[in-house]
Amino acid sequence: MEIPGNRPVYMDYLFMTLGTCLMALAINSIYDPITMVTGGFTGIAIILKALVDIPLWLTNIILNVPVFLIGIKVKGFRFIARTLYSTVLLSFWLYVLPRINILTDDYILAAIFGGVISGVGIGLVFLARATTGGTDMVAAFIQHYLKHYTIAQILQVIDAAIVLAGAYIFGLNKALYAIISIVVVSQVTDGILEGLKFSKLAYIITDYHDEVAKEIMTSLGRGATGLNATGMYSSTEKKVLLCVVSKKEIVQVKEIVTRIDSRAFVIVSDAREVLGEGFIEFKLN
The missing domain is CATH 3.30.70.120 (Alpha-Beta Plaits)
Known part of the structure; x- marks a missing residue:
């Protein structure tokens, strides 16, 4: 018996390709130009780029390498194959897409439209039964040892710490806008995942x-x-x-x-x- 709503495999990879492209577009053209940190490894990448000028795509790969090595050891390669594909693609798009400030420092528009674009991208990746690695996988590993916490709870703590780091470096004002964007991302992602089956x-x-x-x-x-x-x-x-x-x-x-x-x-x-x-x-x- 196949998974309900089963699609051809190539459609899943198309979703991952388009989804990671949209995520990279939001990061390169909205979040990074105004140093808005919304959590995740890409949030860490924005912080490191501002401090030591390391490219976003390179930081994303460097941070994910140990995570995937642990994942292969704990879960096996087959379990993380799609996530590996999405993670590599995200770094690829971060490398090839130009860094253009399309919203000219309008923080409220950046929070809303960045959240919408990123949320659609994440939703498409999730529809393909994958993630882009990062803090999602880190939270899953921690939950393996702290079973009395859920993955969602651990992920919230990790991402909150990254946002607070962004607030310390770039100011509280940008962190508050980042929280708006996080809420928008969550709502749009849920709409993508649930709306098709509602x-x-x-x-x-x-x-x-x-x-x-x-x-x-x-x-x-x-x-x-x-x-x-x-x-x-x-x-x-x-x-x-x-x-x-x-x-x-x-x-x-x-x-x-x-x-x-x-x-x-x-x-x-x-x-x-x-x-x-x-x-x-x-x-x-």
Whole structure:
């Protein structure tokens, strides 16, 4: 059985290539010209470049070499192959892309648009089931020995330390803008990862469950599941319809329910990932 939503392998490498290019663009043309440190090994690279004039791409490689050697020893080469590809590509793009200050020292625009560009790039790399090494892998190694902490918690501490170092060297003002950019990166990355698989889940409580279910199946071509329930106030048996639809279709579902039973009770929530027919399907080799 393949991974749900399986893509050809070349698509994953295309995602990694485009994603690392966008990340390097944000670093070279937005973060580095105004010395905005947003964490990660690239944040360390920006600090070192300002202090001792070491190129960003070279610092990224030097810092990642011991990390990957440890990763190969602990996890094996196959486990980090894609991450190695992404890391080398990021350094390649940092080397070939020109350093142009495209936002002319406008820090709020740099924080927002740098975060958007970088977030899309990171999201594409994550979609390919890879990372760009750096502090992500360092956090994973530390968590191997400090199991009572999550990787996310450790990563936050590491990146926070890098941002604080940037604040000490370049000033608190730039560090505060960097925090805005980090938030934007997080939101955009989550949107890339979850938005492609985002659906709506509706619970429908109505006395006309048969009519509502039939209309949903006929008009939308979506299935509905009847769940047995008991009204605790009235002690009467009820049928709760469970229905998963796309974001656009949820409007039609509410219209159908309202038209058939204006007194129905509808609960709508987000479904982050839906596996099965009509959504992300399993495929047999």
